[in-house]
Amino acid sequence: MTPYEFRQSVRRGEFTGNTAGICDGYIQANVAILPKEVADDFAGFCGANPQACPILAVSEAGSPYLPTLGKDIDVRTDVPGFFIYRDGKFAGEERTLLQLWRDDFVTFAIGCSYSFEHILKTAGLRIRHLELGYGVPAYNTNIPNKQVGPFGGNLVVSMRPFNAADTIRAIEITSGYPNVHGAPVHFGDPAAIGIRDVDEIDYGGRSEVRDGEYPVFWACGVTPQVAMISANLPLGIGHAPGHMLVTDLPLSTLTSN
């Protein structure tokens, strides 16, 4: 299935699930949708926290389209699920934004670690959550984001377990892809970044770290949603964690060097 065909199936309501492993070889994006009056601050927040929030595209105000990311993308219908935040609190999930859309909304598409999982697999690494059929496990940390305007909060990380040799390879490979979170921010002792127990997941799938493996933590695109909550806005919208916008851009467009 091409990314376009996949987005059409999302638009028709046929696919409403986690996009882990979908359309291997294409960039997936986190989505953040905010009123125009805070869009500049949010862009600044992303720029100040590039490992968590690498911006792939920004829409025109009021436009639900992201033409640089793919054919006929309408963010209102082409993402499998949305989280709605009101006054700094989670306020429910929506399948589409056709009812909620406003003509002052600006959409940010932000790089997602699902994009580099295909590259890791191609290099022979095994991705535990994909093999188990789950979304990637993600956690709140105690690492503060750089505050810009009302946006702050702490870094969210995703986790994949690897042995030492594969951890080294994963670091080598992902450091070449800064637009999809780049190298890990931490590995090993979860408590060092404020995670009490890797089995207690804050967002996403399921964790299974086996003997001889390290949990390896990457900056995660859920971070902008935490920033949105911290900003205490009347209304902000993100993708449902793990439910990404699948773009038409091949991963090869991400290579930085």
Next chain:
Amino acid sequence: MTPYEFRQSVRRGEFTGNTAGICDGYIQANVAILPKEVADDFAGFCGANPQACPILAVSEAGSPYLPTLGKDIDVRTDVPGFFIYRDGKFAGEERTLLQLWRDDFVTFAIGCSYSFEHILKTAGLRIRHLELGYGVPAYNTNIPNKQVGPFGGNLVVSMRPFNAADTIRAIEITSGYPNVHGAPVHFGDPAAIGIRDVDEIDYGGRSEVRDGEYPVFWACGVTPQVAMISANLPLGIGHAPGHMLVTDLPLSTLTSN
């Protein structure tokens, strides 16, 4: 002091020590000197084990000069110390090769991890053995080298301790320098690569791994000397571990991408 001035002080016998931290910013090289009749096999061994034995230069047979590596280099006098191997056994140390030199000797200069330590320091990482004033600790492992002709043996690794964040940075940085051993081969549990205790050092300096740190292991240029021993040659010569040839080549010539 320039590398040329440093080599002159070695030639005059004024400097006979470990070259860790000497002439920051210039490539240092491991040295292997072998009779011409086994030089092709040794070149093949290096090619088959590039992480341990990245070749920087090879001399003409009988010539002690390495003109591509620096001004007026005479390997017989410009390396602070040599290990002599006879019939597969260590047979003593020499300050110069002026007595032992033969007109069928071929010199191999091989990349050395001392070269990237300056790069790691520039990036803000702290190199424990330099801060303590020792050579880098190095160990025999149970990882077999790829055998070519008579040359085999197991990989030798050097070790630097880092916390998780600095381990990630060290992997990111050194993976860009394949000509000086590239990324680490292992970190964490030493027993996984056949090292019983990091405090029991086989070559070089002293180890001090502190709480919250991992021992991080890189392929080491002592490996060719182990290969020389395994080949059971009548005569082979290497640099004394830690006593490197300091070249005129700036580290910037190493950048691979």
